[in-house]
Amino acid sequence: MRFIHTSDWQLGKPFGRAPEEARAALQEARLGAIDTLARAAQANDAPLVLVAGDVFDSAEPGDRVYRQALSRMRQAANVTWVLLPGNHDPLRADGLWTRLKAETPPNVIAAIAAEPIAIGETAVLLPAPLTHKRSLSDPTAWFDTAETAPGALRIGLAHGSVQAFGSDPDTNLIAPDRARRAGLAYLALGDWHGRLRIDERTHYSGTPEPDDFGREATGLALLVELTSAGAPPQVTDLAIGRHHWIEADWSLAAASDLDALLAGLAPERALQDVVARLHVSGLVSLGDKVAVRRWLEDALAHELRWLDLDLGGLVTRPTDTDLAEIDAFGDLRAAAERLNAMAAEGGAEGRLASAALERLYVEHHRAQRPGEA
Structure with a gap:
C-alpha cells in the first residue's frame, strides 16, 4: 500500500512579526498546501493521507480556517484524510475535535480515540491523539499491546518527541524504538517541523509549508510504500511547500x-x-x-x-x-x-x-x- 505522511499544518498560524500582506499570503499558503498534498496523493497513487498532529495552530482556529480546511479536503473526494490532534490543537471535551468529528466529510477521519482503525483489508492504523498540550506519559505506549489481525500492516500515527527538541524536553516523549516494540511497519510522527529520520520505520515528515528560519529539510511530505510487515518501507521526499x-x-x-x-x-x-x-x-x-x-x-x-x-x-x-x-x-x-x-x-x-x-x-x-x- 501507498500513503502520504504529513504533519504540522498549523492552519491559522498568525505570523505576527510579518507585515500584514505577507501574513495573509503565508496563512493562505498553508491552506494551499492541502490542495498540493491532494494532487501529490493522486499523482502517486497514494489515496491515503496521514496528518500526524497539529492540523490547526490552536484549538480555536476561526471559522474561515476551519471551513476552508474541510472544504479543500472534501473536494479531493478520492483521497482519504486522517487527522490527529496534536499539542497545538489537543483533544478537549466539547471543543474543536467534537465539532470536527460531527462535521467531517465522508473522506475525512478524525482519529480522536486511542484504538485501532482499519485501513482497507490489509492495514490497521494505531493513532495516539493528544488530550493535553503537555503530557508526561508516552502517548504511543498502548501500541505495544494493541490487538490486530494476523499479518495486518500496523501503522502508528503520533505527535511528540523522541528526543528533546526545545523548551519542553520532558513532555509528549515517544520511545525511540516504539516501531520495533509494537511491531509497526511504519511510525508516522509529527511535532518536529523539519524532515527527520529516526530509523528505517520511524520518520518525521516536517511541515509541508515552511514557517520559520533555520529549519533543515522543510516544506516536504513523505510518500510511503509498504509491501509487507517484515520488509522496510520505501520512503520518498515530496516537495510540497511554496515559500x-x-x-x-x-x-x-x-x-x-x-x-x-x-x-x-x-x-x-x-x-x-x-x-x-x-x-x-x-x-x-x-x-x-x-x-x-x-x-x-x-x-x-x-x-x-x-x-x-x-x-x-x-x-x-x-x-x-x-x-x-x-x-x-x-x-x-x-x-x-x-x-x-x-x-x-x-x-x-x-x-x-x-x-x-x-x-x-x-x-x-x-x-x-x-x-x-
Missing part, C-alpha cells in the same frame, strides 16, 4: 558587493515566494550605505514575500567625497563633520549621530535631485 525561507549574513565592503549576493539569494526560486532574513554588516562609505539601504528597502523588499532586514552591523566611514556632497565649505559641512566626529566616538550618542549624518546626506540629495526621492 522558501532564507537567513543569511552578508558582509559588504562596497555597495557593488550586493550584485553577487543578490544573484545567489535564491537562484531557483521566484522572488515573490522567498522569505528572507538578512543581516548586513561591513564598513562602507556613507554614499554606499545609503545606496545599499535604498536598494534593499525600496526594491528587494517589494520583490520578496517578506524581507526581515537588519542593517545594524553596516557601519559607515564617511569619505571626503561624502561630506563634500553634503556641502563643500558651508554650515552644513561643519554640521556634517561634527556629526561624523560624534559617530566615531561610538556609544548611544554615536549611533544617533551616525543616523543623523545619514539622514542629512539623504535629505541633501533629495533636495538636489528631487526626481530620485
